[in-house]
Amino acid sequence: MISQDSKLILLKGMRAGIPIGLGYFAVCVSLGLTARAAGFTAFQGFLFSMLNYASAGQYAGAMLYAACATLAQVVSVIFITNARYMLMGVALNQRVKPETSWWKRLIIGATITDEIFGVTIARPGYINYLYPLGAWLVAVPMWSAGMSVGIIMGNILPARIVSALSVALYGMFLAIIIPPARKDKIVGIFVAISFVCAWFFAKIPALAKISAGNRTIILTVVIAATAAILFPVKEKEEGGKKDAA
Amino acid sequence: MPHNPYLYIFVMFLVSFLIRVLPLTLIRKPIKNRFFRSFLYYVPYVTLAVMTFPAIIEATEEPAAGAAAFAVGIVAAFRGADLFRVAILCSATVFVIELLLPFS
Numbered sequence: 536m537i538s539q540d541s542k543l544i545l546l547k548g549m550r551a552g553i554p555i556g557l558g559y560f561a562v563c564v565s566l567g568l569t570a571r572a573a574g575f576t577a578f579q580g581f582l583f584s585m586l587n588y589a590s591a592g593q594y595a596g597a598m599l600y601a602a603c604a605t606l607a608q609v610v611s612v613i614f615i616t617n618a619r620y621m622l623m624g625v626a627l628n629q630r631v632k633p634e635t636s637w638w639k640r641l642i643i644g645a646t647i648t649d650e651i652f653g654v655t656i657a658r659p660g661y662i663n664y665l666y667p668l669g670a671w672l673v674a675v676p677m678w679s680a681g682m683s684v685g686i687i688m689g690n691i692l693p694a695r696i697v698s699a700l701s702v703a704l705y706g707m708f709l710a711i712i713i714p715p716a717r718k719d720k721i722v723g724i725f726v727a728i729s730f731v732c733a734w735f736f737a738k739i740p741a742l743a744k745i746s747a748g749n750r751t752i753i754l755t756v757v758i759a760a761t762a763a764i765l766f767p768v769k770e771k772e773e774g775g776k777k778d779a780a
Numbered sequence: 781m782p783h784n785p786y787l788y789i790f791v792m793f794l795v796s797f798l799i800r801v802l803p804l805t806l807i808r809k810p811i812k813n814r815f816f817r818s819f820l821y822y823v824p825y826v827t828l829a830v831m832t833f834p835a836i837i838e839a840t841e842e843p844a845a846g847a848a849a850f851a852v853g854i855v856a857a858f859r860g861a862d863l864f865r866v867a868i869l870c871s872a873t874v875f876v877i878e879l880l881l882p883f884s
Contacts, residue, residue: 624803706870
């Protein structure tokens with residue numbers, strides 16, 4: 536039987552999944568245009584999204600399918616575009632209670648997306664598998680529905696609606712990073728540095744050629760490593776507090 | 781490989797699934813290294829920050845609307861609004877500004 540506490544955590548996860556899902560829907564409508572050009576039907580696009588839920592990975596995947604790529608190409612490109620999930624898995628593993636059963640671990644890992652990872656890791660204490668699962672159950676079907684809509688409707692959806700929906704995702708990112716940046720000055724400084732560096736990467740012609748996915752990987756590794764060297768965290772700052780959740 | 785969409789979808793699923801679950805199932809030793817622990821502490825904030833800006837400005841029809849949503853989101857989050865409220869406020873900001881901009 537599911538306890539009251541567990542139900543609450545699942546619901547909290549689902550609530551976090553709403554803004555994620557709104558952003559996903561908008562993003563995946565445009566991704567649907569790519570999938571449509573690659574030759575996917577609305578059903579195939581839905582299945583593709585329910586099983587992969589990775590923006591950069593699926594964009595690359597649609598291109599691979601259109602190009603009749605080989606098995607080796609598919610495996611290596613998907614591995615590279617989704618490699619960051621491995622890093623996220625390592626980070627999540629640090630925050631899973633050691634005696635957690637394998638199927639709960641499987642759920643925590645399988646539900647990783649950039650955004651679900653973000654909201655999950657931002658919570659204090661050990662990770663309860665129901666939180667990312669709740670977020671996944673709301674956000675990923677919306678992501679997949681977005682792709683089907685993109686494939687079916689093409690450019691019919693009003694641009695203004697897509698425009699407004701698409702920033703919901705970024706608003707959510709801000710809601711995750713700003714409160715800790717307010718509490719911990721070092722985090723705040725490195726968040727500001729990250730904004731500036733990402734802006735430079737997007738604006739300087741030579742650097743702008745780097746894909747958004749690779750930009751994220753490179754900047755994350757360089758900036759987070761710099762922060763870790765200059766300001767290594769003490770044990771208590773790592774969110775290792777135990778709570779019932 | 782044969783140009784079957786389901787085969788492509790399945791292979792892609794398999795690779796991304798393994799990437800996601802391996803660190804939590806097979807490679808589970810807690811990390812003691814202080815640098816690596818610190819690195820992982822900073823990773824989520826940096827990742828989300830670089831994914832947010834300048835992407836938020838490029839996501840909207842009008843860059844000014846995206847910039848306003850960025851400012852509104854930071855202020856709202858700083859003042860303690862939760863995930864859902866910050867997201868709605870950002871969307872509403874873009875919707876209103878793009879509605880009004882043609883008249884200015």
